[in-house]
Amino acid sequence: MLHLILFSVFGIICVAGAVNLLAQRHPINSALSLVVVMGSLAVEYLLLGAEFVAAVQVIVYAGAIMVLFVFVIMLLNAGEEEQTKGSHVAWLLGIPGMIALTVIVCWAVLHTQSAKVALNVNPGASKAFGNAPDIAWLLFHQFLLPFELTSILVLIAIMGAVVLAARPDSAEQSRGEG
Amino acid sequence: MVPLSYYLVLSGILFACGVTGFLIKRNIITIFMSIELMLNGVNLSFVAFAAKWQQLSGHVFVFFVMVVAAAEAAVGLAIIISVFRTRETLNIDQVNLLKL
Numbered sequence: 001m002l003h004l005i006l007f008s009v010f011g012i013i014c015v016a017g018a019v020n021l022l023a024q025r026h027p028i029n030s031a032l033s034l035v036v037v038m039g040s041l042a043v044e045y046l047l048l049g050a051e052f053v054a055a056v057q058v059i060v061y062a063g064a065i066m067v068l069f070v071f072v073i074m075l076l077n078a079g080e081e082e083q084t085k086g087s088h089v090a091w092l093l094g095i096p097g098m099i100a101l102t103v104i105v106c107w108a109v110l111h112t113q114s115a116k117v118a119l120n121v122n123p124g125a126s127k128a129f130g131n132a133p134d135i136a137w138l139l140f141h142q143f144l145l146p147f148e149l150t151s152i153l154v155l156i157a158i159m160g161a162v163v164l165a166a167r168p169d170s171a172e173q174s175r176g177e178g
Numbered sequence: 179m180v181p182l183s184y185y186l187v188l189s190g191i192l193f194a195c196g197v198t199g200f201l202i203k204r205n206i207i208t209i210f211m212s213i214e215l216m217l218n219g220v221n222l223s224f225v226a227f228a229a230k231w232q233q234l235s236g237h238v239f240v241f242f243v244m245v246v247a248a249a250e251a252a253v254g255l256a257i258i259i260s261v262f263r264t265r266e267t268l269n270i271d272q273v274n275l276l277k278l
Binding site: 003004007011014015018019021022027030031034037038041044045047048049050052053056057060061064065068069072073075076078081082083084090091093094095098099101102105106109110112115116117118119129130134135138139142143146150153154156157158160161162163164165167168 | 179180181182183184185186187188190191192194195196197198199201202203204205207208210211212214215218221222225226228229230232234235237238240241242244245246247248249250251252253255256257258259260262263268269271
């Protein structure tokens with residue numbers, strides 16, 4: 001029962017944050033409501049017994065990625081977005097289409113028999129199901145190759161970000177000096 | 179105890195909000211945030227199915243999705259900065275060099 005109450009409260013906060021992201025005109029307000037969505041999703045992960053994922057969600061998503069977003073919004077001094085002709089068409093077609101699709105998906109999921117079984121998270125167990133040592137064991141045995149590949153991906157992303165964000169004139173200058 | 183279907187419904191609503199934001203928003207940074215919202219919706223269903231089948235691989239996939247999202251955010255925001263430098267705008271309707 002406590003699980004259901006916590007799920008409902010944070011689920012409603014989560015959906016409210018997502019709708020607020022769409023309703024706000026200013027990007028900084030959208031970014032802050034996205035932080036609310038990610039924080040409440042971390043609580044949902046904890047309810048599912050995923051301790052490690054919840055911690056990483058707060059540190060990486062709500063921490064690192066959103067700081068990057070807020071930093072870029074402030075750097076570019078982004079103001080309110082302006083509406084154009086194309087966006088009115090998107091409003092007229094996009095919102096009813098997405099509402100219809102959501103209703104169909106929810107109806108299908110709620111009428112599936114196998115999805116009605118309550119999840120067994122067993123809070124009484126000595127250690128949680130999604131604890132860090134078990135995930136680390138899996139990462140460094142079964143998923144070792146993908147794990148090493150992500151390190152190369154992150155390295156390339158760092159270099160790409162530096163190359164793309166560097167000022168063109170300063171890049172030429174340093175090339176001329178070197 | 180919460181049924182699996184509730185988590186899937188929440189994940190579906192988050193994904194739909196992300197797609198709607200992708201369609202109706204005109205600010206390039208907000209569109210990027212909508213993509214992150216979609217990734218979060220998918221992550222929730224990964225974790226819910228991991229709890230359903232008692233398989234830890236779901237958590238590992240969420241970890242990989244987060245790594246890719248972080249890399250994507252770094253490169254994407256760098257692209258946004260360089261677009262802003264050349265076009266002096268964040269409105270995607272004014273970034274129309276590829277249009278006929």
